Amino acid sequence: MKSMAQMKCHYGLKVRIYPSDRQKKIIKINSDASRFIYNEMVAINKELMQLRRVKLPIDIVQDRIKQLTMRQNAKQMSNHYQFLEDKRIDSLTKANAIQNYRKAWNAFRKVHATGVPKFHRKSYQRILSRRARRAKQEHRPLRTSKNYQKQRLLVAKLHAQVFERRRDFLHNVSTTLIKNHDFVAAEELRSKNMLKNHALAMSIADVGWRTFLGMLAYKAELYHRQFLTVNPKNTTQACHECGFVMGTAGTEKLTLADREWTCPKCHAHHVRDHNAAQNILTKGIIKLA
Structure with a gap:
């Protein structure tokens, strides 16, 4: 067969x-x-x-x-x-x-x-919008629309759950970093400017960077540690070995897709995030001094 x-x-x-x-x-x-x-x-x-x-x-x-x-x-x-x-x-x-x-x-x-x-997912937000439109078409105030109010409470509950999960994660990481290190440095990232990148806006908003920096700041004071922020200029573009900055001397700037790169001057190979962390630490030590 x-x-x-x-x-x-x-x-x-x-x-x-x-x-x-x-x-x-x-x-x-x-x-x-x-x-x-x-x-x-x-x-x-x-x-x-x-x-x-x-x-x-x-x-x-x-x-x-x-x-x-x-x-x-x-x-x-x-x-x-x-x-x-x-x-x-x-x-x-x-x-x-x-x-x-x-x-x-x-x-x-x-x-x-x-x-x-x-x-x-069930598109709860879309359902909420649809029920709001239906109530408007039927000339019913939203406060008396039982289906709308039920859906509104469900959406609010989901948003609250996401918020609590994110905050719990940020608390765990920030506490661990501060308790296990005498000095912590971070970039002074301006989320408002970064949100102008529409391709990354949703991801940047979800991460809660400003909240994370705030947690590091008050926990450093609480545990008698030192925490400061540094200017983010060229932290990802500069080679931490020799200081060469990509985008100068006829070279092209690194893009978000470039996760690893080799310095054209000293030929040191870098993992983007590790290299940036080294530059942030160096700037922090200089600022601290």
Whole structure:
């Protein structure tokens, strides 16, 4: 018997089904579980990408990387989130969600050099806007629209959860840096100017750099450490070995895509972030002196 791939023509059936209320509930539970696992995989890899940018051997960061790496399978994820142990959730639902994420990752990498796949989500914000338009069309004030108010509270709750997660991460990293170092230097990044880059505006806003610098400043005072910010000019473009600045002497400036480069003057090879960190530290020591 020939397989489907060997046949000249492929046949398929399109059938409409009418599930019972119980079946609808099971379908929804499995669909929600699949979306949750896929989004959890996205969140894990986003956090891993940020944590691996921390080049210092900080125990709390390394432990977190280990925890997140272990959680990237159906069994460990079910152990971590007990609601996934629901007997109504099919085991293949979990496995297929992880497999679909990995397929999406591979497909994403063929097109994009950096970044991670996006979340699968119910577009709560879009639903909120749609309900606001409907209430307006029906000449009903939003304060009396129950569906709108219900959706508004849901969106607010999601925003609050994202805010708390981000703040918790920034608190952990800032506390670890300050407690384990006598002196910390950082760039005086002006987020307002950086947000003018529309391609990066959303990512820059999500990181919360100004909040992070504020945490470092007050925790340095709390733990009797020294913290200061330096001018970011040429921290990424200058070679920390010889001081040569890319974009001068007929050379081209480094772009965001240039993650590694070789100095044309002293031929030192640099990892962009490590080189920038060395320049920031040097500027900080000079400013401190």
